[in-house]
Amino acid sequence: MKSLATLLTLFFLTSSAWASSQHGIEAHDPWVREAPPTARVLAAYLQLHNHGDKMRTLVSVESPSFKRIELHRSAEKDGMATMARVMKIMIPAHGKVSFEPGSLHIMLINPLAPLKSGDKVDLTLHFADGSSLNIRADVRRGGGGTSGMAHHHDPDHPMGMQKESHGDMKKHEHDH
Amino acid sequence: MPNTHAPNPWMKRIAVALLLLVLGIVAGALISRSITPTVDSSTAAQLQAPHPLQPFRLTYDGVPQLGNDDLRGKWSLLFFGYTHCPDICPATLAELARTYELLAQEPGVLDDTQFIFVSVDPARDTPQTLAAYTDYFNPAFIGVTGDTEQLTALARQMDIQFRRGDGSDEAYNVDHASAILLIDPQVRYHARIKAPHHAQDVHRQFLEIRRQYQPPSS
Ligand SMILES: [Cu+2]
Numbered sequence A: 001m002k003s004l005a006t007l008l009t010l011f012f013l014t015s016s017a018w019a020s021s022q023h024g025i026e027a028h029d030p031w032v033r034e035a036p037p038t039a040r041v042l043a044a045y046l047q048l049h050n051h052g053d054k055m056r057t058l059v060s061v062e063s064p065s066f067k068r069i070e071l072h073r074s075a076e077k078d079g080m081a082t083m084a085r086v087m088k089i090m091i092p093a094h095g096k097v098s099f100e101p102g103s104l105h106i107m108l109i110n111p112l113a114p115l116k117s118g119d120k121v122d123l124t125l126h127f128a129d130g131s132s133l134n135i136r137a138d139v140r141r142g143g144g145g146t147s148g149m150a151h152h153h154d155p156d157h158p159m160g161m162q163k164e165s166h167g168d169m170k171k172h173e174h175d176h
Numbered sequence B: 001m002p003n004t005h006a007p008n009p010w011m012k013r014i015a016v017a018l019l020l021l022v023l024g025i026v027a028g029a030l031i032s033r034s035i036t037p038t039v040d041s042s043t044a045a046q047l048q049a050p051h052p053l054q055p056f057r058l059t060y061d062g063v064p065q066l067g068n069d070d071l072r073g074k075w076s077l078l079f080f081g082y083t084h085c086p087d088i089c090p091a092t093l094a095e096l097a098r099t100y101e102l103l104a105q106e107p108g109v110l111d112d113t114q115f116i117f118v119s120v121d122p123a124r125d126t127p128q129t130l131a132a133y134t135d136y137f138n139p140a141f142i143g144v145t146g147d148t149e150q151l152t153a154l155a156r157q158m159d160i161q162f163r164r165g166d167g168s169d170e171a172y173n174v175d176h177a178s179a180i181l182l183i184d185p186q187v188r189y190h191a192r193i194k195a196p197h198h199a200q201d202v203h204r205q206f207l208e209i210r211r212q213y214q215p216p217s218s
Helices: A002-019 A160-173 B007-043 B088-103 B127-137 B148-156 B199-212
Strands: A025-033 A041-050 A056-062 A066-077 A080-085 A089-091 A096-099 A104-111 A120-127 A132-140 B045-052 B057-060 B063-067 B075-081 B113-119 B142-144 B162-164 B174-177 B180-183 B188-193
Touching (some): A025 A120, A041 A089, A041 A132, B075 B174, B075 B199, B088 B113, B088 B127, B088 B199, B113 B127
Parallel strands (some): B075 B113
Antiparallel strands (some): A056 A120, A066 A104, A080 B174, A120 A132, B075 B180, B180 B188
16 A cells, blocks of 8 residues: 555656646657767757746756766857857747757766667756756667758748847856 | 629639639749759859869878878768767768768769768877767768878868867867868869758769769870
């Protein structure tokens, strides 16, 4: 009976963490790009939806599988591929931010063990208001193409919102 | 009586509207057909007047990695990057791996084609790391590096830039040119394929360039 209660509690705890409706932030399709076995850095991607009435700010990410994690943005400008750290990412009220190849990504540094397609990575996202969100990402082999830099080809891609938060970020990036 | 005649002007109007619509579609198709190929060939693979690569040599700890002779008699697709790049570099290499698979269907093409990944981050990328890295994408891919001076001497000849970006200690970033460079069998910088890269485009452009290539008359 006691174990059943524990089980139920556990179930309640995990399911609430996944859905995270109490935070208003929902993560969609979190995945980690499989990398060569010797790779010291990997990238994670996902979409964050903010169902709440207040803007939320992602400030850091933690994982038991990596020594260190940073938020990064890749860009392609004047023929140069660049990558820069961003200190915080704003998710507007009722808006979303996409982490996707060729753009925003969660930079996973120094894996404690090699990761292969099919493995899972637990990530904890920390927000400026002190709340956090646990997610589990699938490791999979990413192509370049379709999932890759598709947004470069699509001028109608709804990036507007992201740009807005990018502008805000730029302002804060140098605060540190 | 007027009732039976009433629909006629409407029918006429609808017929005219339909005719105009069809004409519009046909005209649009003709225009886009005549425009598309021009756009394709002129902007996608920026063709340079091929210019011979000056003698260069990449070595790591004194061990030769790459020189002009390694490029002679083959088409080489070069991409500059670094293995601590988790986003754009693996995406590009994955596209190159798909390009390789597409080219495998063209008889003889892979016999004189090589794919070379040049790391511009010799501080962290050793030949061993690079071998494992390129092997993951395609065992036929080659990974090389050299010292910064040697890399600059090679990269400069193809308008390739790279510089250390932000980040400290072992976690720094390297900004690097995103283009794929095509070197012809006479070791001349022949074409630049700009990002974003998609295997189908790279494949098509490469084959087109090969078709137009004039081997040296001797
Ligand atoms: Cu990064």
